[in-house]
Amino acid sequence: MSQRARGRDALGAEEAPWSRAVGRVVVAFAVALVLFQSVGLLRDGDRLRGLVRGQPAPTLxxxxxxxxxxxxxxxxxxxxxxxxxxxxxxxxxxxxxxxxxxxxxxxxxxxxxxxxxxxxxxxxxxxxxxxxxxxxxxxxxxxxxxxxxxxxxxxxxxxxxxxxxxxxxxxxxxxxxxxxxxxxxxxxxxxxxxxxxxxxxxxxxxxxxxxxx
Amino acid sequence: MQGFSARLGGMLVAPRATLARAAAPGARGGLPDLWALMLLLVPALRLPQLVAGAWYAIDVSPVGGLLLLLNLVARAVVLPFVASLLGGALLWWVGQGRLPARYADLAALCALPALVLQLTVNGLLLLAPESVQPLARPLVGVGGGVWFVGLLTVTARALRGAAA
Missing domain, CATH: 3.40.30.10 (Glutaredoxin)
Structure with missing residues (x-):
């Protein structure tokens, strides 16, 4: 049986069956980070808005x-x-x-x-x-x-x-x-x-x- | 053919197998995977800065805001992209130039784990005290660089063996 038939690649390494799952975990983690920061921004996002024209300048x-x-x-x-x-x-x-x-x-x-x-x-x-x-x-x-x-x-x-x-x-x-x-x-x-x-x-x-x- | 998730996970748990598949004729992935991961990474780690740039575009200057946003994205993507191109050039030289486009793709795949490391550590640092962040970021950079160079070396050796 050839290496490829045994599930091995040309370099002789075996295919890892959980590669796709690990990749999906990484993607899910990134999405979770976006959601986590979004919650924070919805609560407190006004602080990211710069000064608005016409508003009184803050005290200095x-x-x-x-x-x-x-x-x-x-x-x-x-x-x-x-x-x-x-x-x-x-x-x-x-x-x-x-x-x-x-x-x-x-x-x-x-x-x-x-x-x-x-x-x-x-x-x-x-x-x-x-x-x-x-x-x-x-x-x-x-x-x-x-x-x-x-x-x-x-x-x-x-x-x-x-x-x-x-x-x-x-x-x-x-x-x-x-x-x-x-x-x-x-x-x-x-x-x-x-x-x-x-x-x-x-x-x-x-x-x-x-x-x- | 493997999808983005499979190639991404494969570079973390079985890089040699994933790179071998990516080097095969007709294989997909590489630079598109790098772009896809960076598309995830920028909002995941820079969402407040993106929002601040958008507000600036709305409140003050659309052009100024666009430049701020482009600057933010550029700072995130330039280094991985340039590293992939340089790595691809190295692999092309080692592999004797038979498939130049695939060499850049292979180098891009080698960069994926470094970006995942950056995403993971910096993502967790969002929950950590601010005093920890300046210490961790350089370590992430060095660790990612070592990982990228290591994978590039493995790939170069395999290509040299195939070319011989």
């Missing part, structure tokens, strides 16, 4: 690197551009540069850029910010007016930070106007900030500052 009270603690209310009447970031994230550090440029260009029109480092790594933040300040000084620029805050888990959760960098444009009345995550998107961000600055100037009687797509 945080310590800063070298000044008094900040709160969002102190900038009521200005457009606030928040960046949630971490020191180990390269696209986040690129966005820091963009925030400085926007603050330089649009600060006089009512923009306030604020960075919030989400891991509480004060020392590393201080190094990075200090290095950037030194570059500005050597380039003949004045110190940046960007405020650097040290974040907490509670604030990151309140702002639904799932991916970094996360940028949030907050209007003059404290409402969320735009959310952007990940690297790139400078043109869109500039457009959204410009719209926010012109939508409800403090001396005008303009209409609501809700952003539209």
């Amino acid at each position: 009270r945080l310590p800063t690197l070298a000044g008094p603690p900040i709160s969002l209310e102190q900038w009521r009447g200005r457009v606030v551009l928040l960046e949630f970031w971490a020191t180990w994230c390269p696209p986040c550090r690129e966005k820091l540069g963009l925030l400085e440029r926007l603050q330089d260009e649009l600060g006089a029109q009512g923009l306030q850029a604020v960075t919030v480092e989400i891991e509480g790594n004060r020392e590393r933040v201080s190094q990075l910010v200090g290095a950037q300040a030194e570059r500005r000084r050597r380039g003949g620029l004045a110190a940046s007016a960007v405020v650097h805050a040290i974040g907490t888990d509670a604030v990151a959760e309140a702002y639904r930070v799932q991916t970094i960098p996360q940028l949030v444009v907050i209007g003059r009345r404290g409402e969320v106007l735009h959310v952007q995550v990940g690297g790139g998107g400078e043109d869109e961000l500039r457009q959204q900030v410009a719209q926010a600055l012109t939508a409800s100037a403090p001396t005008g009687g303009g209409s609501g500052a809700g952003a539209t797509r």
Whole structure:
């Protein structure tokens, strides 16, 4: 009787009769994991939804690197551009540069850029910010007016930070106007900030500052 | 012909037999099985991130949300897929290039147990304390890699014997 007739393959190994059952167990386990997570999401899935445009921005009270603690209310009447970031994230550090440029260009029109480092790594933040300040000084620029805050888990959760960098444009009345995550998107961000600055100037009687797509 | 479940289970309990069947003329499976397992694995282990990406697409930016979702899927599938292609190239070289498409399929089958290991351990870690997860994930990666290389070696030796 040949090897094949005896249920052996060309390599001489026997066919395992329970292969299909094991495969089905693996598939069933994967499906069970999906169901298990789905139950959790149905119960508590709202936390995965990002900030919704038009909603009031969550409360923000945080310590800063070298000044008094900040709160969002102190900038009521200005457009606030928040960046949630971490020191180990390269696209986040690129966005820091963009925030400085926007603050330089649009600060006089009512923009306030604020960075919030989400891991509480004060020392590393201080190094990075200090290095950037030194570059500005050597380039003949004045110190940046960007405020650097040290974040907490509670604030990151309140702002639904799932991916970094996360940028949030907050209007003059404290409402969320735009959310952007990940690297790139400078043109869109500039457009959204410009719209926010012109939508409800403090001396005008303009209409609501809700952003539209 | 064996179905997906049979090939998947076969790679776990009887890999040599399963690989021999997959190397036979007219056999199915391999890369399609790898894609099927990854289609299961991504939602099984990344469902909250998928949902967050979908919400982002709805609330903020469809294009941004799509990019987030694609990034999530890509991070899960790129390594197994590239490993299969490189493994297939190795098997092609060993087997003297007679059936190039099947070599990629054979390498893909060799990757299945590593993915099952990832699915099982990371799935169980969903129930474990968060402090355990950073320790376990690198071990799963190393274990899966060793398993894949081991199966690839077995397959290469069999092909070299057949080519001789």
